[in-house]
Amino acid sequence: MKIRRAVIPVAGKGTRFLPATKEVPKEMIPIINLPMIHYVVEEAILSGIEQVVFITSSGKNAIEDYFDRKFELEDFLIKNGKLKELELVQQIGKMVEVTSIRQKEQLGLGHAVLCAKDIVGNEPFAVILGDEIVRGPNPVTKQLIDVSTKNNNANVIGVMEIDPQETYKYGIVKGNFTDAQKKTMRMTTMVEKPKPADAPSNLATPGRYVFRPEIFDALKVIPKGVGGEYQLTDAINLLAKEGEVYAHIFEGARFDTGNIEGYLNATIEFALMNKDSEEMMRRLIKEKVQKYNIR
Known part of the structure; x- marks a missing residue:
């Protein structure tokens, strides 16, 4: 079955970016000239997603507004002959269908995903975290959808290899590889932020x-876990015990x-990967290295 929707939780308070996030959602902080969330939604679209479901909280309206049309701005750009800028903002407004759901209490990632149940319904869907950006020729969500399709529309988790000393920062999976390339495994368990x-x-x-x-059935029955929150990890482990969950590198x-x-x-x-800003960034880095005598 085609995966049409992506759930993107963006309800966090962004405390690491205070005081900027006092009024501006963390996901709207720009990287060069595009907000963080633009790159995440772009990945979803390139993966074939037709509708994005934002799980938001108070003060996050700017995220939804960004992907809407702003006719006052478009009219201003037309009157001032800024046609290039006009095309850019119009394209953003037409990128994808957007729906928002308010997560009234911050009860964890598992709870955030469960908030999307009524909109997602009885269809498979993707989940993409709003502050994690992955760049590459083949969108990572598309890679996971392909693995799911090859395995009878199974649940799939994207994983990456990390320094073994940094396992305490992530959910860590265990399983058995199912392919000769050792890229996809049948997951048996996931441990949330274990010590190395x-x-x-x-x-x-x-x-x-x-x-x-x-996954929604699993999220309904799990108790509160680490930090007094409903952990998505616990629901995934429940699925792995009762059915099939794959992890793909x-x-x-x-x-x-x-x-x-x-x-x-x-x-x-991103500046170095962009042909329009690469030369500028290289020049600035060189100037700062010389100015501050960086070795």
């Missing part, structure tokens, strides 16, 4: 999933823009 000595592997999930609607460069270091890294990388 307790981690079952070095395969971590940075927030890309494809689920069958049965995706291809692409991942950027965690939910923290300052990851945001700065993405800004530099």
